[in-house]
Amino acid sequence: MMNFVLVVTAVIFSLAAAGAIVRISRGPSLLDRVLATDVLLAILGGALCVDMAVNRHLNNLMLVVAISVIGFIGSVTVARFVADRREQPNES
Amino acid sequence: MNPDPTSPDAWVDMLSAVFMIVGAIMSLGAAIGLLRFPDLLSRMHAATKPQVLGLFLLLASIGLQMRTWWVWPVLLVAWIFQLLTAPVSAHMVGRAGYRTKHLHRELLTSDELEAVVQKAAARAAREGGSDDGRGD
Numbered sequence: 001m002m003n004f005v006l007v008v009t010a011v012i013f014s015l016a017a018a019g020a021i022v023r024i025s026r027g028p029s030l031l032d033r034v035l036a037t038d039v040l041l042a043i044l045g046g047a048l049c050v051d052m053a054v055n056r057h058l059n060n061l062m063l064v065v066a067i068s069v070i071g072f073i074g075s076v077t078v079a080r081f082v083a084d085r086r087e088q089p090n091e092s
Numbered sequence: 093m094n095p096d097p098t099s100p101d102a103w104v105d106m107l108s109a110v111f112m113i114v115g116a117i118m119s120l121g122a123a124i125g126l127l128r129f130p131d132l133l134s135r136m137h138a139a140t141k142p143q144v145l146g147l148f149l150l151l152a153s154i155g156l157q158m159r160t161w162w163v164w165p166v167l168l169v170a171w172i173f174q175l176l177t178a179p180v181s182a183h184m185v186g187r188a189g190y191r192t193k194h195l196h197r198e199l200l201t202s203d204e205l206e207a208v209v210q211k212a213a214a215r216a217a218r219e220g221g222s223d224d225g226r227g228d
Binding site for chain 2: 001002005008009012013015016017018019020022023029031032034035036038039042043045046049050052053054056058061064065068069070071072075076079080082083
């Protein structure tokens, strides 16, 4: 059963990461890209969690803790320095 | 893996499998929301799903699969820090999005920040206008 769960979650995480990457590449503003990058980081942490749970090891646990502690710094830093450079105000 | 489907071990396995799949679906929901929602604020709403509930379900599935007690405090630390830091980034991104007008005003039902911004702008204009409104 665990192999089935691993396959299902791998497919779901792949689709989710593809969606986030599409939004990173398309996203009309910098803030959309930052937001999609946050989601991609959350998907990565979730995939690490599933790997640990299925294979019953804890090798990546400190990595997951570190992601949850410092993962917000990137979006905060970018959001602090964002500027409005669009011609039309509602093109998002 | 387990020959007896009614043993507690099999139930714990089943529960953690459900947690893993639902937690993965949270990520998929966030991606679909990112792709389909119209503006930044509604995309921010979708983006928090895997950060809080998805991470909780996946960490709980780790705890159930390891079948030890000492791992639960570490998982709790990871989740608590995620709860503490997700609002910080959401606040900063939402604030920058409001200030640079990355929002569709016609989709808002109420805008409580508008009155505060107007009052601050009026006060800044009264006090000489040297401050351009970015008072931080």
